[in-house]
Amino acid sequence: MTSSTHGDGGDRDIVKCLPAECLAHIITFTSPSDACRSSMVSRSFQSIADSDYVWKSFLPSDHEDILSGSESWPELSAKELYLHLCHNPVILTNQTMSFALERQSGKKCYMVGARGLEIVWGNTPAYWIWTCLPESRFGEVAELQYVWWFDIKGRIESRMLSPATNYAAYFVFQFSRERRGFSDRAIDLRVQLEKSGEEGAESKCVIIDPPDGVPKPYQERGDGWLEIEIGEFFNDIGVDDTLLCSLMETDGSFFKAGLIVEGLEFRPKITM
Incomplete structure (x- = not known):
């Protein structure tokens, strides 16, 4: 030129x-x-x-339908709306899910908050309590008091996500001061489409809180939380299924305590 x-x-x-x-x-x-x-x-x-x-x-073609389930906000230009959704996850009206955009591609990102997850004994105050934290996008997060069996599941419909896109699922959490039991046993992490069953499922075992000197399996997000990648999946065109993510440790030999759960996030896996 x-x-x-x-x-x-x-x-x-x-x-x-x-x-x-x-x-x-x-x-x-x-x-x-x-x-x-x-x-x-x-x-x-x-x-x-x-x-x-x-x-x-x-912008996603159905963004207006998605945002109709959120609180009203000032009218924005299309570019302003795009940039806002990249940096400010929107809480949908059921208060158990947030929606955002991946900055580079505009693909959909969702987080299912702790209230939208299946947490075994999650409504038993002796085992889990529900509390508010200023750094959380949700009104409530789940704090583990103690359990012998650790069992959390989360689901999202594949049609909600961007098609023809490689996604990763992430467990978003914090440790509290009195944590224990997560350096003794590995947690089984699994991602699968429910209709497909075990076929195509991705699983791995991870010690969430390894001893000092051992590489940590989690990353700092920059928003006050940590995340562990549970697994990847390809959201194919035309697939109508439910994506199931689970975190489980049911050996029962060690009790576990001191984990704070914000949710499960589903976002495009960007390769640099």
């Missing part, structure tokens, strides 16, 4: 060659990152790259 194509002078030549509607349509075949870069070409090109026509193409 020669120097004459930089700045507003070169851009006017481009706009003269192609109508704004055509340029906007071309940008929709790129990516949100490319659209942002295009908006920096010039002031006149910015109005095209930032248009609702472009950014509505990056």
Whole structure:
């Protein structure tokens, strides 16, 4: 590209060659990152790259239906809405699930909060208590007092997720000060489609809280929580199934305590 194509002078030549509607349509075949870069070409090109026509193409086609289940908020442009959903998960009206977008691709991300999970003895205060934490996106999280059997399951319908997308499921949690039992036994982590049963299931055993000097299986999220990847799955086009994730340790030899559960998150697995 020669120097004459930089700045507003070169851009006017481009706009003269192609109508704004055509340029906007071309940008929709790129990516949100490319659209942002295009908006920096010039002031006149910015109005095209930032248009609702472009950014509505990056939003999920059913985003209005999804957001109808959330609290009302100020009207935003399509680009403002996209960026807001990338950085601010929206709590849906049942208060047990949040929705967000993956920044690079615009694919759907969901977290099923602790209240939406099946926690064995979760409603027995001697074993689990429900509490509020300022760093949680949900109104309540589950704090483990003690159990001998650790058994948590979470489900999400595959049709809710973006099709033709490789996803990973993550267990989002914290340790409390009085934790114990998670360095003695490995937890069985499993992801599977319920209709398929064991076929195609992915499972692994992980010691959640290994001793000092042993690599930790979790990552810090930057929002005050830790996460462990439970497993990956490909959400194929046309598949109508229920994705089941489970965390289980039922040996019963050691009691477990001191884990705080925020939820299970499902987000696209991005390869760099």
